[in-house]
Amino acid sequence: MTLAQPHDNITLEAQVLAEALPFLKRFHGKTIVVKYGGNAMTEESLKQSFANDVVLLKLVGLNPVVVHGGGPQIEQMLTQVGKKGEFIQGMRVTDAETMSVVEMVLGGAVNKEIVALINQNGGKAVGLTGKDAGLIRAKRLMLPKHGSPSELLDIGLVGDIQQIDPSIVHHLVSGAFIPVIAPIGFGPDGETYNINADVVAGKMAEVLGAEKLVLLTNTPGVLDKAGNLLTGLTPRDIDDMVADGTLSGGMLPKISSALDAARNGVKGVHIIDGRVPHALLLEILTQHGVGTMIKSS
Ligand SMILES: Nc1ncnc2c1ncn2[C@@H]1O[C@H](COP(=O)(O)OP(=O)(O)O)[C@@H](O)[C@H]1O
Numbered sequence: 001m002t003l004a005q006p007h008d009n010i011t012l013e014a015q016v017l018a019e020a021l022p023f024l025k026r027f028h029g030k031t032i033v034v035k036y037g038g039n040a041m042t043e044e045s046l047k048q049s050f051a052n053d054v055v056l057l058k059l060v061g062l063n064p065v066v067v068h069g070g071g072p073q074i075e076q077m078l079t080q081v082g083k084k085g086e087f088i089q090g091m092r093v094t095d096a097e098t099m100s101v102v103e104m105v106l107g108g109a110v111n112k113e114i115v116a117l118i119n120q121n122g123g124k125a126v127g128l129t130g131k132d133a134g135l136i137r138a139k140r141l142m143l144p145k146h147g148s149p150s151e152l153l154d155i156g157l158v159g160d161i162q163q164i165d166p167s168i169v170h171h172l173v174s175g176a177f178i179p180v181i182a183p184i185g186f187g188p189d190g191e192t193y194n195i196n197a198d199v200v201a202g203k204m205a206e207v208l209g210a211e212k213l214v215l216l217t218n219t220p221g222v223l224d225k226a227g228n229l230l231t232g233l234t235p236r237d238i239d240d241m242v243a244d245g246t247l248s249g250g251m252l253p254k255i256s257s258a259l260d261a262a263r264n265g266v267k268g269v270h271i272i273d274g275r276v277p278h279a280l281l282l283e284i285l286t287q288h289g290v291g292t293m294i295k296s297s
């Protein structure tokens with residue numbers, strides 16, 4: 001027996017669907033880069049709702065391109081092999097052994113899990129690393145030291161993106177596929193580089209001329225010192241928050257990539273809570289933006 005739904009609920013559902021129309025029109029045929037952070041890939045039901053949202057966006061005419069992280073998953077594997085991860089300014093110090101683990105975890109397990117989830121939900125996902133079809137060319141990153149930016153820190157096999165050749169992504173998107181990209185780059189002499197996934201997502205959004213960049217993470221968005229959600233951030237706010245330490249750890253590369261993308265033409269850049277079911281749909285297809293929008297000025 002199926003019980004009838006109260007009219008109020010039905011009206012509400014119809015209203016939500018009808019409200020999506022202006023967003024569907026605005027974003028039809030547009031590229032949306034979605035960064036799926038390792039910290040947002042925790043519960044099984046959330047992974048399913050993420051995959052479902054990506055497929056839905058594709059089927060209604062948008063072009064989602066997924067860039068994923070996997071920091072916690074790398075950490076787990078490093079622990080199994082008796083190594084401990086170390087981060088400087090939100091970037092993993094990467095020796096040769098760590099690089100093999102990173103490539104195995106990101107290019108293998110995590111990438112294929114996301115591809116399989118999207119495909120189970122009715123999409124046609126194709127997994128890539130930055131090595132495939134020459135997608136992400138990189139060189140060794142030298143980090144300016146905090147407080148003494150003229151001094152440079154060498155943190156190992158961490159990549160600084162030199163060039164993105166988006167042709168493979170364009171081919172896949174036009175063939176109705178959903179690209180799923182692991183943040184690994186290659187150097188001129190065949191070196192393999194570990195690149196922060198937020199940095200890859202930001203650059204990918206710029207190079208693809210994406211309409212939006214949505215970064216899914218494990219906080220409600222960017223928080224102030226008291227833990228309140230900030231719904232919008234200007235470059236000035238960001239400078240102040242970096243200087244007083246309100247932004248730290250993994251949020252540093254995230255914010256700087258988000259700001260670069262906003263300044264380089266990506267119209268909507270959002271950091272949102274990947275632990276909220278269907279956060280991606282709420283952000284893109286409703287008026288109820290969730291999380292923090294990063295403004296270019
Ligand atoms: N001001 C801030 N607001 C929100 N999160 C912050 C802030 N400063 C630092 N963080 C940290 O940044 C983390 C998100 O970055 P990260 O761990 O790299 O996640 P992801 O795997 O999604 O990229 C948060 O879980 C939080 O611990």
Ligand SMILES: CC(=O)N[C@@H](CCC(=O)OP(=O)(O)O)C(=O)O
Pocket residue numbers: 036037038039068069070071072074090091092102158159183194195196197198250
């Ligand atoms: C250089 C660097 O820090 N690379 C990251 C790549 C994965 C990543 O960025 O994962 P999240 O998005 O889940 O944090 C790392 O090794 O953890």
